[in-house]
Structures are given as structure tokens and as C-alpha cells.
Amino acid sequence: MARLDRHDPIKVAVTLENYLGTMLPTPSTSHVNSDRIYEPAEDSFLLLDTISSPTESAFLARRFAHNLEVPLVLEVGTGSGVVLAFITAHALEILGRTDVLTVGVDINPFACTATEQTVMQACRETSHAMYLGCLNADLSSCLRHGVADIVVFNPPYVPTVELPRLLTAEDSNLCAEIDAFEQESRLLSLSYSGGKDGMEVVDRLLDELPLILNEERGVAYILLCQQNKPGSVAQRIEDWGRGWSVEAVGQSGKTGGWEKLQILRICRIGVDEALGRRPLLH
């Protein structure tokens, strides 16, 4: 199936503000095999539009422009690599600088390979961030604590009766013995199945966030659907205490069979921020 290089912003019911932010080209993913890798869809595009919206890029530039140390962006669950390639290629527009490191993780080894290619293709021009690679791992399990300045996650969020068994070291010798069709449907299922309330994988990532995020500057963007009960997720994060703030920063309406999606921005707030100008929550 032919894919458009540039997604049609009208299909994604974004706010005017977000729409104005969608001037940056979407990376091509025409090489991605959609039988075993999640193809970019409304959720992926909402994430791109939100992160590059004038308000979010201004927020990120403010947060990261003044610290000279190179920030690191981690995308969990890269799939085709469309989001990571977008951030890597457009670091200047999004973060206000190109001296940025980007790294991806996916549990699906084919997604890792696809991500490498998508990022390479999107970064042919000279001014882009420094892409480190894509790791085949479960969430942030292989990363050192505190390394991520920005975490981005479009998770498997669809409520399902069961979670597919996670891939293990044995599985990744993905060999002929396993029925290719069975294997592919398991990989696809891992890309959307969220178990109870669609929250089982997100919950595990939320547990890891305080460990993996930089203690002062850390910010995470997590996409959720209505059935994930984003309001109660936000409440839970507020209960983490004063060092955290959470805000819904992007949403799409019900379109073309898609239910309402929302993006939560979860961030650490510094001591002075916490005491003084703590940002108001929704």
C-alpha cells in the first residue's frame, strides 16, 4: 500500500495551534513491513503534532536551551521509528538545538531495524540530532538511572483480555521453527495490547519513570486513550508529590473509528518551581 510521506493534518483533529506546528515533514516509513511492525497512525501523528506544536517546542526549548549539557531523548516503543526520526531530524525546531542525543528501544527486533532505517533516511541533511541507535529491550530495563532528559511513549494502550507473553532472549533467535504468521501476529499484538484498562504496559513504564528521568530536567510525553482513564493517571502522578507536574498537552477528537486520544506531559519540577510558580494543573 502506498503511503503518503506527509500525513494529512485534517484527518487528525488537532487544535489550530497544533495544526500550525505540523509544517515539519513526517519521515518516510514506506520500507516498513506492516505485517510485523506498527504502522504510523493517528496516535503517532498526534504525538508528532503535539511535540512540534508552538507551545510544546517553546516549553522544551525553554527547558533545555540554557543547560549546555547535551540532552538525551529516549523513545520507548519506536515501532516504525517515525517519532524518533522526526525528533532527530527536527531537533532544532523542537528543542532549539541540534546538540541532542536520541536513542530508541523496542521489544520487537524488526521494529529496531526499521527504526534504524527510518532515522537514517530522515537525517540526510546536516543539521540534526545525534542518533545513538535502537535497542531491543523491555521498556527502559537496559538503561542507567537518570539518563533520559525526555521520554516519549506511544504505548500499547488498547484494553485486552490478555497481554501477549513478552519476547525473551530465546524468541529473538526468531527462527524458521516458529510459524511466521503466528510470530507476526504476536508482534503486532505486542504493539497494541495493553491488558486491563489498556494500562498494564503503561503502568510498568510509569513505575520506571522516576528512575530513568533526569532528576532536574526530566520530561515525559505519554499517549493515552479514553479507556486508559487519563484523568486518574494524572491524579496518580500528582500524588507522586511536589517534585512532579502533569498536564494534558495534546488531544484528538473521535475521528475515523479512533477514540479520543490524549497526551500527558509529566515533568519534574525544580525546588524553586515547586515552591513558587508551580504551573496550574488543567
Next chain:
Amino acid sequence: MKILTTSFLTCAVKACKSSPLSFPLHYKDAELEQSDIAYNPRFLINILPRIDWDAVRVTATELGFTVPEEKPELPALDASSSTDTIEPADEKTLRELHTLLLETEVREGKLVCGNCGHEYKIKEGIANFLLPSHLGEFELFPFCFLH
């Protein structure tokens, strides 16, 4: 995978994270590939604060590179500050780091945890940190009982 990635990696086994032996992971049978990336001293200088120098030295030695004993002491640079004032000795180190950390890709090989001995395979440039099924469930590695 670029070698710089090693600065951010550790063993995926939970019980290993608190052990200093789980960082850096150790390269074994590594097959490397050089790529060509424009040298950018400002970028390198601003990465320095994120780098554990002792760990980089371990990695460099394992891969047959050399870096000096001491981390160069260079203040972070903003976009307007000049890089002309970098001392020749520091310049040499920065170029070595550029080659090792950014231009060198690992294509094949293994990363080994110094604490539990687990070997993570790297194939076609992708490191695989998925744990064997018994490990995933119990978060313990049999070798861990040996030390």
C-alpha cells in the same frame, strides 16, 4: 549502535543495577564499522559532563582504542563561544573521542555484565537486552549465587 551508547547502558537484570560491576558492560568479539561524521568540538565538549571517564577508558581498551588517563577539563560551550582556544592536547583527545564514541558502530558481538556474567548479543548493529524467560520472571540469574 554507536559506542557512545555504552555510556548509558547497564545490565537488564534488576538485581545487577545496584552493583558497580554492572557498568560499563564489557565488549566481547566486537566487530566494528567506521562511519564518517563531521567533527564538532562543541558537541563533544558538551557531552563530556555526561561521560564516566573510567568507563570510557575500559570500553576504549576493550575495543583497541586509547584515550588519555584524565578527562579533559573543558568548560561547556554555548553556541556563540569560540572553539579556537582549545589546547592542541585537548583537541587531540576530542578527535580521539569523536572517532571512538561517534564514528565507531558495533555491528556484531556481545556485551557482558561484569556482575552476573550475562551476555547480550549484538546482531546487525542491534543489541538485544531481552532476558531469557527464567530471568524475566524471577529477576535472578543463576550465576548471581556464585559471587
